[in-house]
Amino acid sequence: MYKGVLPFLFGxxxxxxxxxxxxLFSGKLRRLVEAAVSELExxxxxxxxxxxVEAEFGVFKAVSSVVIGPKIGARGSRYYTTGWFFTTSRxxxxxxxxxxxxxxxxPVEYRLEIDVPGSGLFELPGYRLKNGVVLLYITPSYRFLFxxxxxxxxxxxxxxxxxxxxxxxGFEGELSLSLRNADYVSLDLMGKLVEDQIFFxxxxxxxxxxxxSDTVLIVSHERLLDAPKLQRALNLVSLVSGHGEFxxxxxxxxxxxxxxxxxxxxxx
Numbered sequence: 724m725y726k727g728v729l730p731f732l733f734g735x736x737x738x739x740x741x742x743x744x745x746x747l748f749s750g751k752l753r754r755l756v757e758a759a760v761s762e763l764e765x766x767x768x769x770x771x772x773x774x775x776v777e778a779e780f781g782v783f784k785a786v787s788s789v790v791i792g793p794k795i796g797a798r799g800s801r802y803y804t805t806g807w808f809f810t811t812s813r814x815x816x817x818x819x820x821x822x823x824x825x826x827x828x829x830p831v832e833y834r835l836e837i838d839v840p841g842s843g844l845f846e847l848p849g850y851r852l853k854n855g856v857v858l859l860y861i862t863p864s865y866r867f868l869f870x871x872x873x874x875x876x877x878x879x880x881x882x883x884x885x886x887x888x889x890x891x892x893g894f895e896g897e898l899s900l901s902l903r904n905a906d907y908v909s910l911d912l913m914g915k916l917v918e919d920q921i922f923f924x925x926x927x928x929x930x931x932x933x934x935x936s937d938t939v940l941i942v943s944h945e946r947l948l949d950a951p952k953l954q955r956a957l958n959l960v961s962l963v964s965g966h967g968e969f970x971x972x973x974x975x976x977x978x979x980x981x982x983x984x985x986x987x988x989x990x991x
Contacts (some may be wrong), residue, residue, distance in 0.1 A: 742943035779817040787950035811949040832966035833848035841951030855927035877975035881905035913970040914963040934964035936950040
């Protein structure tokens with residue numbers, strides 16, 4: 724049985740973020756993005772074009788990995804400080820076709836995982852126009868379900884405990900610890916691809932982690948959009964956010980404990 728449920732729906736305010744630079748033929752694609760934005764008006768819960776347009780509703784999925792860049796640690800380490808060159812796979816998965824001037828922006832599950840160097844993945848709902856322009860949106864509406872409100876790791880000599888309280892857009896809690904031989908405790912949030920460190924240290928205290936809280940419309944082109952560009956456009960460093968299954972990992976040096984939890988849309 725899951726407990727610690729907290730439904731929350733943010734008030735409707737939306738900002739437009741354009742991602743239209745970089746890549747081969749970016750000048751032509753940038754003009755397509757700019758033209759789409761100039762024809763667009765946002766109303767509460769929908770976007771309006773000046774005249775009817777053909778579009779597909781679906782999910783845009785992309786995964787980006789660093790190929791070249793400086794690394795942290797010894798030779799062969801997979802941890803990059805930044806990325807100079809990325810490889811990206813992209814795919815828009817259409818679900819239905821529309822011909823309209825008004826397109827609803829109803830809450831739909833999304834996924835966004837960005838690592839420090841810009842690698843990561845995203846799965847964002849939205850619309851694709853016939854010219855390849857994509858209008859993807861993030862609606863930060865969450866319902867957090869944890870299997871327990873406490874997780875522990877370690878033994879009698881080296882011990883850590885994290886009490887979990889869902890918040891409006893994430894979770895918070897007190898991290899208590901007792902260390903005799905161990906040097907540190909870490910708390911990490913693990914997604915499908917990215918791990919984001921929440922805490923690392925040897926002193927107890929309160930910690931929190933927030934998912935995205937801004938409602939955003941991302942306007943780009945399907946041949947341009949990737950995780951590094953989205954990271955810059957949203958002014959992110961690292962983040963794991965969205966809906967689905969996630970894992971909290973509490974580590975006391977070599978001892979570790981993991982807790983899987985679910986995030987869904989609030990029940991209406």
